[in-house]
Amino acid sequence: MFTLILAAIGVSLVYMFPSIIQFKDNSYNNSVRLYFSALDSNIQNLLVNPPPQAISFDYYQEDGSLYFDNSKVVYFTLYDTASSFSKSIIAENLTRLVHKSTNVEDFEEGEHRYLKGPEDQDYLFINGSTKLYNDITVINETRTIFDPTYLYMSLYYRYSINIDYRVVGTAEIFTINIIHVSINTNSDFGIENTTKSIPLEIEFSGTEKTSLEPFAFNSDLIGKANIYGEHHSLEEERPVYVPVNDNYSFHYLYVNIIKINININIVGWKESLPSEYVMYLSIIMIGSLAIAGISATMVSLNNSLENRAIETSLEQILQKVANSILDLKQMGDKKIQQGATDFKIQLSLSLPNDVQEEEYVITYLLPESATEYLLYAYLAEDEDVSATVTLYLENTDVTFSGEIVSSLKNPTVTYLFDGVNKRIIFSSGV
Numbered sequence: 016m017f018t019l020i021l022a023a024i025g026v027s028l029v030y031m032f033p034s035i036i037q038f039k040d041n042s043y044n045n046s047v048r049l050y051f052s053a054l055d056s057n058i059q060n061l062l063v064n065p066p067p068q069a070i071s072f073d074y075y076q077e078d079g080s081l082y083f084d085n086s087k088v089v090y091f092t093l094y095d096t097a098s099s100f101s102k103s104i105i106a107e108n109l110t111r112l113v114h115k116s117t118n119v120e121d122f123e124e125g126e127h128r129y130l131k132g133p134e135d136q137d138y139l140f141i142n143g144s145t146k147l148y149n150d151i152t153v154i155n156e157t158r159t160i161f162d163p164t165y166l167y168m169s170l171y172y173r174y175s176i177n178i179d180y181r182v183v184g185t186a187e188i189f190t191i192n193i194i195h196v197s198i199n200t201n202s203d204f205g206i207e208n209t210t211k212s213i214p215l216e217i218e219f220s221g222t223e224k225t226s227l228e229p230f231a232f233n234s235d236l237i238g239k240a241n242i243y244g245e246h247h248s249l250e251e252e253r254p255v256y257v258p259v260n261d262n263y264s265f266h267y268l269y270v271n272i273i274k275i276n277i278n279i280n281i282v283g284w285k286e287s288l289p290s291e292y293v294m295y296l297s298i299i300m301i302g303s304l305a306i307a308g309i310s311a312t313m314v315s316l317n318n319s320l321e322n323r324a325i326e327t328s329l330e331q332i333l334q335k336v337a338n339s340i341l342d343l344k345q346m347g348d349k350k351i352q353q354g355a356t357d358f359k360i361q362l363s364l365s366l367p368n369d370v371q372e373e374e375y376v377i378t379y380l381l382p383e384s385a386t387e388y389l390l391y392a393y394l395a396e397d398e399d400v401s402a403t404v405t406l407y408l409e410n411t412d413v414t415f416s417g418e419i420v421s422s423l424k425n426p427t428v429t430y431l432f433d434g435v436n437k438r439i440i441f442s443s444g445v
Contacts, residue, residue, distance in 0.1 A: 041120075041121040043077060043078060043116070043118045044116075044118055044121065044156070044166065044168075045324070046075070046077065047114050047116075047168055048130055048154070048156075048168070049323045049324060049327055050074055050075065051112075051114070051130075051154050051168060051170050052130070052154065052327045052331075053072070053327055053330070054072060054074065054112075054170065054215075054217075054279075055152050055154065055170060056327065056330050056331060056334060057070055057072050057217055058196070058198070058217055058277055059152070059334060060334060060404060060405070061217055061219050061277070062196065062219065062275065062277075063334070063337070063338055063341070068218065068219050069216055069217060069218040069219065070216075070217050071214060071215070071216055071217075071282075072214075072215045072216075072217055073212050073213070073214055073215070074212075074213045074215050075211075075212055075213070076206050076211055076213050078116050078117075078118065078208065079114055079115050079116030079117070079118070079207075079208065080113075080114070080115045080116070080205070080206060080207045080208070081112070081113070081114050081115075081204075081205075081206040081207075081213075082112075082113055082115075082204060082205050082206070083110055083111070083112055083113070083198075083199065083200055083204055084110070084111050084113045084169070085108040085109065085110045085111070086108075086244060087108065087109040087111070087242055087243065087244045088106070088107070088108055088109070088242070088243050088244075089105055089106070089107055089108075089109050089139065089174075089240070089241075089242050090103070090105065090106050090240065090241045090242075090243075091103075091104045091105035091106075091140070091174070091193070091238060091239070091240045092104060092238070092239050092240075093236055093237070093238050093239075093255070093268075093270075094236070094237060094239065095232055095233075095234045095235065095236050095237070096234050096235045096236075096237065097233070097234035099233075099234070102230070104193070104227070104238075104270060104272070105174075105193065105240075105272065109139075109171060109242065110171065110197060110198055110199050111169040111170065111171040111198075112169065112170045112171070112198060112279065113167055113168065113169045114167070114168045114169075115165050115166070115167050115168075116165065116166055117164060117165060117166070118166055119158050119163065119164070119165065119166045122156070122158040122166060123158070124158060124159075124160050124163040125158070125159065125160040125163075126157075126158055127155060127156060127157040127158070128155070128156045128157075129153065129154070129155055130154040130155070130156065138173070138252055138254070139173050139174060139240060139242050139252065140173065140174045140175075140176055140238075140240050140252050140254040141173055141174070141175055141176065141254070142176045142177075142178075142254045142255065150173075151172050151173045151175055151196060152170075152172060152173075153169075153170070153171050153172065153173060154168070154169070154170050155168070155169050156168045157169075170198070171198065172195060172196035172197070172198070173195075174193055174194070174195045174240075175193070175194040175195070176191060176192070176193050176194075176238075176254055176255060177191075177192050177194075178190065178191050178192075178255070178257070179192070182263070185263055185264040185265060186263060186264065186265035186266070186267060187260055187263045187265070187266055187267075188267045188268075188269065189257050189266075189267070189268045189269070190268075190269040190270075190271065191238075191255065191257075191268065191269070191270045191271070192271045192273060193270070193271070193272050193273065194273045194275065195272075195273070195274050195275065196275045196277060197274050197275065197276050197277065198277045198278075198279060199276070199277070199278055199279075200278055200279050200280055201278050201280050202280040202281050203281075204279070204280070204281060206281075213281060214281070214282050215279055215280065215281060215282065216278075216279070216280045216282045217277065217278075217279055218277070218278040218279075218280065219275075219276070219277060220276040220277070220278050221276055222273060222274065222275050222276070223273070223274045223276065224271060224272070224273050224274075225271070225272040225273075225274075226269070226270070226271050226272075227269070227270040227271075227272070229267050229268060229269045230267070230268055231265060231266060231267055231268075232257075232259070232266050232267075232268060233259065233266065234259055235256065235257065235258050235259050236255070236256070236257035236268065237253055237255065237256055237257075238253060238254055238255025238256070238257075239251060239252070239253055240252040240253075240254060322400050324371070325370050325371055325373065325394065325400055326400060326401065326402045327402075328370045328371070329370060329375060329392040329393070329400075329401065329402035330392075330402040330403075330404060332366060332367065332370075332375075332377070332392060333377065333390045333391075333392050333402060333403070333404035334404055335364075335366070336364065336366075336377060336390060336404075336419075336428065337390055337404050337406045339362050339364060339428055340390075340406060340428060340439060341406075342362070343360060343362050343428060343429075343430045343439070344408065344413070344430060344439070346360055346430070347360055347430040347432060347437070350432075351432065355432070356432075356434040357432065357433055357434055358430075358431075358432055359429060359430070359431050359432075360429065360430045361427050361428070361429040361430075362427060362428050362429075363425065363426070363427050364419070364426040364427060364428060366419070366421065366426050367421065368421055368422060369421055369422070370394075370421075373394050373395070373396065373397075373400075374394070374395040374396070374420070374421050374422045375392055375393065375394050375395060375421045376392065376393055376394075376395055376418055376419065376420055376421070377390065377391070377392045377418060377419040377421075377426075377441060378390075378391050378392075378417070378418040378419075378441065379391060379415040379441070380403070387405050387406070387407055388405070388406040388407075388408060388413075388415065389403050389404070389405060389406070390403065390404045390405075390406055391403050395420070395421075395422075412437055413437045413438070413439055414436070414437070414438050414439070415438070415439045415440075415441070416438060416439075416440050416441070417440045417441035417442050418441050418442075418443075419441045419442070419443045420443050420444065421443075423443040423444030424443070424444060425443060425444065426441075426442070426443040427441075427442050427443070428440070428441055428442075429442065
């Protein structure tokens with residue numbers, strides 16, 4: 016009887032093995048996606064809520080390699096429709112944080128997936144964006160036909176372009192601002208085939224602004240962008256079009272290149288941690304569980320990954336709310352400086368109604384320090400699944416109240432001033 020049971024388990028595992036491998040690869044890739052997404056959230060939180068100048072982040076490396084790559088080259092050129100001139104604006108390497116592994120079984124050869132930001136992410140430049148949050152982020156997974164043994168996941172940031180226009184006398188003046196979050200490292204950054212908790216330091220190392228010499232033009236201008244890599248280039252982009260207005264005698268263009276520098280450095284090592292992946296394989300290899308036990312392990316792992324994905328989504332939503340509060344407070348403080356003694360400013364928020372079909376609540380926690388407030392979001396049915404984002408304000412004379420329930424319509428945040436007290440109020444369903 017014991018021999019028959021072993022034989023039955025062995026036959027079952029033979030049939031299940033391809034599915035087990037695919038599940039293992041998918042589970043591991045989900046873990047990497049979550050850490051990349053959380054890393055991006057920490058970078059953007061550092062950018063929009065200074066200080067501090069640096070924050071810590073623990074990255075858990077289970078398999079494969081983690082490294083920086085700058086093999087792709089970005090070109091951005093301005094030329095006029097009369098073909099009288101062209102001007103090189105950007106010619107630089109694009110640095111990406113890359114994770115490389117052999118966990119490819121849930122990808123077809125040649126398949127790539129974008130995990131964050133706008134749906135059409137083949138474009139590297141975006142026009143008209145003045146906010147630095149998720150629309151600039153690219154997290155990309157690729158199993159190339161040139162190297163199908165490996166799956167590559169990369170994190171980098173798109174170039175954001177905004178254009179200012181003004182008229183001075185008989186001249187029209189355009190100013191193009193090109194903003195790019197550039198990630199890099201100061202340390203000997205290279206991690207291969209190790210299972211460790213890796214303490215990283217994410218450091219804002221300053222902003223560089225380069226202003227090109229202004230120049231005159233007499234026919235419409237077009238901006239052209241290309242990115243070249245080892246195997247291919249993206250389709251040519253034309254994110255900028257500057258038309259000439261014949262009602263003015265002179266036409267001038269100013270270009271500012273603004274680079275926001277983020278360094279990601281390894282600051283030490285911790286003891287090796289047993290990953291979900293390693294634990295799962297150990298259980299399978301020991302063969303001490305029946306098929307029902309294996310299924311239960313799968314469900315448990317999926318639930319854990321799902322909760323982590325929800326928490327990352329909640330953090331991204333809170334970051335958007337934090338940015339809206341900063342904008343709102345800036346508008347209100349400006350009114351106070353102009354002499355207003357009583358006003359109400361309300362912003363409508365565009366937020367998802369649920370996160371993975373779960374209702375959530377947004378509220379606040381008491382200040383951590385003289386300038387730090389905590390925004391807090393949690394699932395309505397499970398408060399243990401939650402996230403917080405730190406909001407830095409220049410003074411402490413603001414009080415918070417209310418909450419936003421995702422299933423209710425018209426979520427808003429309001430700045431209320433009665434001449435003495437300043438209040439930020441969350442509300443929904445009104």
